[in-house]
Amino acid sequence: MKIRRRPTSIALAATALVSALTLSACGGSSSAKDGSGKLAVVASFYPMEFLAQQIGGDHVVVTDLTAAGVEPHDLELTAKQVGAVTKAGAVLYLKGLQPSVDKAVAQSHSQHVVDAAAASPLVDHHLDEGTEEHGGEAGHEHADAAGDPHIWLDPTRYAAVAKSVGAEFAKADPAHAADYQQNTDALVTKLAALDKEFQDGLKDTRTKAFVTSHAAFGYLADHYGLEQVAISGVDPEAEPTPARLAAIQQAAKEHGVTTVFFETLVSPKLAETVAKDLGLKTAVLDPLEGVKDPAKDDYFSVMKQNLTNLRSALAATPTTTG
Numbered sequence: 001m002k003i004r005r006r007p008t009s010i011a012l013a014a015t016a017l018v019s020a021l022t023l024s025a026c027g028g029s030s031s032a033k034d035g036s037g038k039l040a041v042v043a044s045f046y047p048m049e050f051l052a053q054q055i056g057g058d059h060v061v062v063t064d065l066t067a068a069g070v071e072p073h074d075l076e077l078t079a080k081q082v083g084a085v086t087k088a089g090a091v092l093y094l095k096g097l098q099p100s101v102d103k104a105v106a107q108s109h110s111q112h113v114v115d116a117a118a119a120s121p122l123v124d125h126h127l128d129e130g131t132e133e134h135g136g137e138a139g140h141e142h143a144d145a146a147g148d149p150h151i152w153l154d155p156t157r158y159a160a161v162a163k164s165v166g167a168e169f170a171k172a173d174p175a176h177a178a179d180y181q182q183n184t185d186a187l188v189t190k191l192a193a194l195d196k197e198f199q200d201g202l203k204d205t206r207t208k209a210f211v212t213s214h215a216a217f218g219y220l221a222d223h224y225g226l227e228q229v230a231i232s233g234v235d236p237e238a239e240p241t242p243a244r245l246a247a248i249q250q251a252a253k254e255h256g257v258t259t260v261f262f263e264t265l266v267s268p269k270l271a272e273t274v275a276k277d278l279g280l281k282t283a284v285l286d287p288l289e290g291v292k293d294p295a296k297d298d299y300f301s302v303m304k305q306n307l308t309n310l311r312s313a314l315a316a317t318p319t320t321t322g
Contacts, residue, residue, distance in 0.1 A: 073098065
């Protein structure tokens, strides 16, 4: 009797072992670490990568799915990148911005996922003045998202996302929870200081309106009491209609606009054309969807340059502080 049961017991034990190994490979702690024992983090694009690096510090190794200097909305994941998402100990992304990332996250086994849109709910800043949001064959798909994805341009919203990242890192890697909390607190403090710089710097301006190539700055405008006049909607490649261009011209005259802002990762031709037609200057207002040279610039340096450029365009009252 016992002899007959023994093979069954061995088979059951073997099955249990295989199941355990399979579960470990799919989503256990072994897949959450890289070869050096650090938490393996995948970030969908620069604003998420920056949070991961700032909060994770020496305890994480971060893979950014979007290469430096690349427009994130154009991203199509390779098989290797999909594998990285599947094996990651933590994934940071913004649902609705990059469809291929959304699909990879949905299919992944990661137990620690931060959706920035859940940490700071999106607001609809799409234009409704006749803008052809789906014009052209290669229009970006994020125009179909539930709202404007550019929440990181409001430091207070970005801080809310940072807190979610810190909490999730602590769950994924409890041994370093105290460090993650300390790093999160430090980053939130820096973001609060940046917010104050913007509040003070944009408090007294000759005009509150600014013209930009596409509607990426709705959260920034809302938070600091400004008016964004966008050539294109949230989709940066949508072609504005003649009616939209006429409305921009009218708004520029009414508000005494001096500058048309263009971006770093999108062709400036449209903004330059509009500026030339209106007799206005051009300057850069960076939506920070990516950084061309991470060794030279980061979130804070680019945001402070944005503040400088905005103050100039809006004819802000000179301040004695930087």
